[in-house]
Structure formats: structure tokens, C-alpha cells
Amino acid sequence: MGMNLQSSTLKDDETGEPFHVQQAKQIRAYRKAWKAAGHQREPRVSVSRSIFALVNDMDRAYFGRSVQEQDSVGFLDEKTRAIFGRSYAAEPEALIKQLAQDEAIAEVDTLLLTVPNQQGVAYNAHVIEAILKYVAPELG
Numbered sequence: 001m002g003m004n005l006q007s008s009t010l011k012d013d014e015t016g017e018p019f020h021v022q023q024a025k026q027i028r029a030y031r032k033a034w035k036a037a038g039h040q041r042e043p044r045v046s047v048s049r050s051i052f053a054l055v056n057d058m059d060r061a062y063f064g065r066s067v068q069e070q071d072s073v074g075f076l077d078e079k080t081r082a083i084f085g086r087s088y089a090a091e092p093e094a095l096i097k098q099l100a101q102d103e104a105i106a107e108v109d110t111l112l113l114t115v116p117n118q119q120g121v122a123y124n125a126h127v128i129e130a131i132l133k134y135v136a137p138e139l140g
Contacts, residue, residue, distance in 0.1 A: 002037075004044040005030050007104070009114070013083035019071040020085065023047060024103035046110035049102075050087035053095055053130040062119070063089040092134035099139055 007023055015022055027045055034043045052063040072084040088098055105111055113131060115124040 002039055006046045008048050009085040010082060013073055013081045019083045020102045020104045022083065024107050027104060027107040044110065045108045046112050047104050047108050048112040048114050049085065049105070050114045051095065051099070051131055052089040052127060053092045053134050054090060055092065055130045055134060095135055096138045099135065
């Protein structure tokens with residue numbers, strides 16, 4: 001129908017592969033279907049991630065040890081196995097390497113950041129600024 005795609009961090013676990021691999025396959029299938037439908041423009045595709053560059057002691061206190069470094073698998077109902085994508089939190093150099101391996105991020109036009117609203121506006125501005133300053137330029 002000519003709609004763009006925004007994919008979050010939760011999906012049915014269809015293959016048992018890592019979340020980012022399944023999501024990248026989903027994005028490629030969407031783009032293929034888009035072309036097959038005959039749309040004249042390129043679709044916009046985005047994914048969301050929880051990403052924290054640990055650049056100060058507050059970041060390390062909030063996210064240095066508690067972030068889930070692996071995907072989570074569970075059931076949404078009796079029959080629906082789901083996979084929830086991991087969060088990323090590390091020093092900027094390590095974070096850049098981790099994010100560069102995320103196949104879905106490599107497929108999209110836009111990366112949306114999920115921030116912890118309970119930490120307040122000032123801290124969230126810092127979280128976003130740290131990604132823009134230390135991580136995004138290295139990822140292109």
C-alpha cells in the first residue's frame with residue numbers, strides 16, 4: 001500500500017536465529033515486496049534499539065552492568081514464540097564494533113533510539129548526545 005516500515009525490538013521467533021538476523025531478513029523481504037508492488041519511490045525503513053554509550057560514571061552506574069547483552073526468547077501466548085532484541089551498552093569503541101555487526105541496522109535508513117523516560121529529559125538528552133557525538137559518526 002506504499003507505507004514505510006518501522007520495526008521495533010520484538011517479533012515472532014520464526015527461525016531461532018539472532019533477533020537482528022531475523023529482522024534484517026524481514027526488511028529485505030519488505031523491500032522485495034515493495035518493488036514487486038511497483039511503487040515508484042524508495043521506502044523508508046527504520047528499526048529501534050536501546051543503545052547507551054558509557055561515557056561517564058552516571059552511564060556506568062545506570063547501564064554498565066544491567067543491560068541484557070543477549071536476545072530474550074519467550075512466549076506471547078501458548079503458541080507464539082517471540083524474540084526480543086538485546087540492548088547495547090558499552091564504551092563507545094566497543095559499542096561501535098557491536099552495532100556494526102547488527103545486520104538489521106545495516107539495512108535501514110533510520111535508527112531510532114529507545115531511551116529510559118524515567119531518567120528525565122536532561123539525562124535522555126545526554127544519552128542521545130553521546131550516541132551522536134561518539135558513535136554515529138563512526139557508523140556512517
